[in-house]
Amino acid sequence: MKNVKLLDCTLRDGARIINCEVPDKDIKKIISRLTESHIDYVEVGFLRDHRKLTYKRGSTFFTSVKQIEPFIDVDTKSNTKYLAFVDYGMFDFDSLDECDGKSVDGIRVGFTKGDYEKERKNLLAAFEKVKQKGYMLFIQGVNSLGYTDSEILELCGMLNEIMPYGFGIVDTYGSMYLEDVDRIYSIVNHNLDKRIAIDFHAHNNRQMAFALSQEVMRLDAGRREIIIDATLEGMGKCAGNLNIELMVDLLTKKHKYDYNFDLLLDTIDECLYEIKQNHEWGYTVPNLMGGIYQTHPNNVLYLNDKFRLNNKDIKNIVSMIAQEKKHHYDYDYLENLYLEYSESKIDDSKSLEFIKDTFNGKSVLILAPGRSIIDFKADIDKFAEEEKPIIVSVNFISGYKDSFAFFGNKKRYENTEGTKSNERLIATTNVTLDDSKNKVINFYSLIDRRYKMYDNSVMMLLSLLNIAGVKKITLAGCDGYSETVADNYFDSEFGNNRHRKQFGEINCNVGGMLSDFINKVSGRIEVKFLTPSIYQQYIK
Structure with missing residues (x-):
């Protein structure tokens, strides 16, 4: 029995680079092809609050699981599980339909450290509601590097009471080194109930996503279920995500898993080619700066696109962003930083x-x-x-x-x-x-x-x-x-x-x-x- 499983989040995290505007035919094709390729979990998109967003065709921003039904062929789903992602605070959990087997099987709920500290009671209620509705519950703590060791221990205690299906370690800004993964994984693994799967979500700012995912596999050594997040061709905003084709190649060749590598390549050619022509993702020096200084990718994109700065200037301005501003984006604030920096810069x-x-x-x-x-x-x-x-x-x-x-x-x-x-x-x-x-x-x-x-x-x-x-x-x-x-x-x-x-x-x-x-x-x-x-x- 394989303990390492793959979760494809192309239609969710990957699609952020195109504001989740994906043609319906491609949504259906990507889900179908990932299913035929035996990918274990397919994340089909976001669930958003129906009071604040109107669902439109050609988007993976959904407001109800019923809207996802047409894209899932329940007769051919085999062992693949389908998930939807909720950013805590951006969805009305009271509107969540009962799980009836016709749409997604699970809900992933992502929350920030601020949510955990200020909204814990409501957060726990949201987790419980997902389980009561019959869904597999997956919990994602955004920016794992932002937690101290003692806070991770406390988080594990809470998770052991909730008993979700999985808990995610998230390298939100692509900032982790091997020793960071070793430290965080060891704390979580030793203190989290063994029945809870550990999920790992990496970003590629330092080109470390593939290496870090292999490190998680090494640390686990087959002891519990491990879920590795990835996207087709590493698609994602700025530096992008772990390439699922890299993981499939590794697991089929080294561990004899039954994923269909060729079908994934066909899907990349047929569904991602035009997106790749018009939108860039992957390693760049500015994206590296976003990883080093653990800042929201939009901050780097704004500086790179608006001011046409050289790499060193982007580094210096990103380093000026106040700690409380790093995890968000405020373009007026960035404009002021740029002006401050420009006024103090000389030809030295x-x-x-x-x-x-x-x-x-x-x-x-x-x-x-x-x-x-x-x-x-x-x-x-x-x-x-x-x-x-x-x-x-x-x-x-x-x-x-x-x-x-x-x-x-x-x-x-x-x-x-x-x-x-x-x-x-x-x-x-x-x-x-x-x-x-x-x-x-x-x-x-x-x-x-x-x-x-x-x-x-x-x-x-x-x-x-x-x-x-x-x-x-x-x-x-x-x-x-x-x-x-x-x-x-x-x-x-x-x-x-x-x-x-x-x-x-x-x-x-x-x-x-x-x-x-x-x-x-x-x-x-x-x-x-x-x-x-x-x-x-x-x-x-």
Whole structure:
């Protein structure tokens, strides 16, 4: 008995790229061909609220299961099960007809984390209503990466009480790596009732959908029913979905399943050719950015189509999207981000060329403004004399001969004398746009908005030195924040004791960023601390 089963969602998730406008003859042909190909589950489309949407022919946005009946031949359905998908909040469950065997066999209900937190009672009632009406209940928690381990455990407890037929792990933004799948699947598998199937739905932003689906199969090792979602030719908005033909090829050749590969290819030729000519999906760099920053695909599409930006600009603007905005799309908001980004962007090619020529292959001593640059000044002076590194201070001008100063903080820049005429000063565009004397670098090219402390000046400088191709980086004055000392800086003007309660969180965040940077450049750039630092405990 096969434990891995395939669910085709071409007419649902795949059809989103054409707003679910599929000719009736193609809806019927795709369902029929998938059935003849022995695909285990066929998702025929969405169920929407009849009070807000009027069903029209040539669409897979249905408002009643009765509208689906003409597309399903109950006499030839064999072992294939037919499903409809409901986005919680977009369907009236009171209008759901009894399951009579003439239409779909099951209902998949997708919900967001917000739904789970704010609408749990009503959500549970909707699940129960689906089961009471006689349907197989499948539950999809949107964006599994958005849940903590403890929240996944709590979710499993709820599912064990409801006992749906299946529960879906969903890589909504195509952001998962193998270790993400390993972690989430292991938690779900160990805590979910073994009678509940685990469904996996991947997107292809990182071209990982096929690999991640195989990883789910490996992790399960035949212990429970696994359902893998896929679409014909990977059809879907932006990066698209897992290609069902890849899974069919794998399962027929390696596991001797009885899917009909050739019939699927015929269906792609006959039903998807014209769609593919007029609509693009699959891996692109902008779609990769959507995966990296876990944002709604419409945000990437809008930036790509409206502004004709280059890939780097799309990356930078996507990284600016606020966390609470990432999972939705607000075109006015994106327009404002674009304007903000455009106003702060300069041609920094000459500045970058100078920095690369100056720093490439060199040893650099970074002087951060921590108190240790006073307490260990003798050690710093000795190092500077013996090693003769290029010295770069951060947010202040040091007294060392031929040293550079890097400013990533506008307040520090404006409060420091001599900044505007200093030709050995490097600043970011959030600090100044005047590059007549200073070497000015685009702010958004040096930050990673995935981190909370993305605008930390030391981290921006490290990013710039990585671009410049330095050989060695030595850190001094990069002390971290202590709640037990009166002043964490060499100069009291830097003090920020009003954030004292957040010092522990800041240390953890910056320490994690430093650790990630050191691991990233390992083998290319040697990084070490010259003076004591709280951050050293975070280095892995």
